[in-house]
Amino acid sequence: MAAEARRGYAKGRAKRGEILDQAMALFGEAGYRGASLRVIATRCGISHPGLLHHFPTKESLLLAVLEHRDEVDGEWLGLGGATGVQRLGGFAALAELNATRRGIVELFCVVSAEATSADHPAHAYFVRRYARSVSDAERAYAQAREEGALRDGVDPALAGAQLIALMDGLQVQWLLSDGATDMAGVLRAHLQAQLTVRL
Amino acid sequence: MAAEARRGYAKGRAKRGEILDQAMALFGEAGYRGASLRVIATRCGISHPGLLHHFPTKESLLLAVLEHRDEVDGEWLGLGGATGVQRLGGFAALAELNATRRGIVELFCVVSAEATSADHPAHAYFVRRYARSVSDAERAYAQAREEGALRDGVDPALAGAQLIALMDGLQVQWLLSDGATDMAGVLRAHLQAQLTVRL
DNA sequence: CCTACCGATCGGTAGG
DNA sequence: CCTACCGATCGGTAGG
Known part of the structure; x- marks a missing residue:
């Protein structure tokens, strides 16, 4: 049960990371306005309401992508x-x-x-x-x-x-x-x- | 008749120039993908099919805007x-x-x-x-x-x-x-x- | 130049 | 996480 819960959380975190990666790529290809939640979600193998479960709005997704990059590159x-x-x-x-x-x-x-x-x-x-x-x-x-x-x-x-x-x-x-x-x-x-x- | 025709052409050219100005402004504010023909047309006081009478596609409008700028600034x-x-x-x-x-x-x-x-x-x-x-x-x-x-x-x-x-x-x-x-x-x-x- | 419309797509929500 | 849907908006066309 505890193991299952941990696996569940780990899976959620992994999917969150996959969404951030795919969103970064599409925001780069098409810009914020030109990118759509449906395309990002499809590339992650989920529906777009599924994506909105992890990030409640498109705007919050963009800001999460930018902050994620700053965290990873912060030490440079x-x-x-x-x-x-x-x-x-x-x-x-x-x-x-x-x-x-x-x-x-x-x-x-x-x-x-x-x-x-x-x-x-x-x-x-x-x-x-x-x-x-x-x-x-x-x-x-x-x-x-x-x-x-x-x-x-x-x-x-x-x-x-x-x-x-x-x-x-x-x-x-x-x-x-x-x-x-x-x-x-x-x-x-x-x-x-x-x-x-x-x- | 000749005068009327000339006035007609002059009016068309003036409207064309107005469209180029407003399109330049909106493409700059919102990007190509974020700009809409309806908003540009409204700012020119016409409908969006009216705009498409002067420029048959959105793409042709963008290219006309860019070429217009190059003509005006070419001498710099x-x-x-x-x-x-x-x-x-x-x-x-x-x-x-x-x-x-x-x-x-x-x-x-x-x-x-x-x-x-x-x-x-x-x-x-x-x-x-x-x-x-x-x-x-x-x-x-x-x-x-x-x-x-x-x-x-x-x-x-x-x-x-x-x-x-x-x-x-x-x-x-x-x-x-x-x-x-x-x-x-x-x-x-x-x-x-x-x-x-x-x- | 207009009105009226086409099919497609958008972000977000309902309800489960 | 899903399906199904909302209202809004898109570029472009039909027909005048």
């Missing part, structure tokens, strides 16, 4: 103990990892663009996310300056916004060129030109 | 006679102009992200558009090099992809920050760091 940036230069290199390393995960790149590229509309359900999420990304980059530059590794004339605030913008724009080019754009290479060249030491 | 870049440095400055000037036209920025930001899907009706359009933008930027850098205005270590091909990526990424940040991001300022700082002369 903002790691304590690293030098500023290492943290800047981490942005390029993240781009390198992303080049192996088209679904995730599509998700953030397509949904962040959709979410520039003030009435989009993920608008507040992306406003917060960009503010944090830009300030993370800015702090990494400021730390590199303290380490004497930053070239004169590079302003951490400007450079932070620049770095995040560059990463986003490269993702669009990478998706449109079917993977031909070397995101990490372009990023490393950009960072190298701002630093006095090798990356 | 690729102007003959300018120096490479002036043409690079033109990219920043375009960003400055775009900061006064939220609807146009939304259109390209949202629809280009949607169009990364291979089955999107504007996919081929954006693949072509990016290839041309990147090579325009690349040629401007190569020209600046010939003028002796480009710093050592700046590779025109890399720098071209970088500049276009930066412009796109800044547009997302500008839209999400409700106009607080200084697109032209960040771009000018980026260009200035690559040049040996004042912009």
Whole structure:
């Protein structure tokens, strides 16, 4: 009985994870508005009211997908103990990892663009996310300056916004060129030109 | 009779232009998939079959909107006679102009992200558009090099992809920050760091 | 340019 | 988790 209950919960959690994966893929392919609960549910082998048992609304599903990604990727940036230069290199390393995960790149590229509309359900999420990304980059530059590794004339605030913008724009080019754009290479060249030491 | 015919054609052309303007705005607000012909038609004061009299399908309307923008903005870049440095400055000037036209920025930001899907009706359009933008930027850098205005270590091909990526990424940040991001300022700082002369 | 309609699909609910 | 259904909305067509 206890074993059955545990198996039951485990099965529910597994299905929940499967829904998050399939939803991430379809939100990336078609955007939030273009994706339908029925298609996501079918890909998980359940009906769409079955999906709504796990996530009560389409909006809650989108937010769960975004939060799930942040949990999984949270350790990639903002790691304590690293030098500023290492943290800047981490942005390029993240781009390198992303080049192996088209679904995730599509998700953030397509949904962040959709979410520039003030009435989009993920608008507040992306406003917060960009503010944090830009300030993370800015702090990494400021730390590199303290380490004497930053070239004169590079302003951490400007450079932070620049770095995040560059990463986003490269993702669009990478998706449109079917993977031909070397995101990490372009990023490393950009960072190298701002630093006095090798990356 | 000739006058009446001329007035009739003029009215048709005016309505066509009104449809293109309203379609541009709604495609930007809601994306291609999220925009509906009925809403666009209502904003123009006609029924949606009325709209379909001017543009036979939703897809043809989207492509007409994109081509209309290219015609209007075509002269901003690729102007003959300018120096490479002036043409690079033109990219920043375009960003400055775009900061006064939220609807146009939304259109390209949202629809280009949607169009990364291979089955999107504007996919081929954006693949072509990016290839041309990147090579325009690349040629401007190569020209600046010939003028002796480009710093050592700046590779025109890399720098071209970088500049276009930066412009796109800044547009997302500008839209999400409700106009607080200084697109032209960040771009000018980026260009200035690559040049040996004042912009 | 219109009204009226087509079949398809949407997110969500009822009731089990 | 299911079937069956709700009202709303979609792009496009018929016929005028």
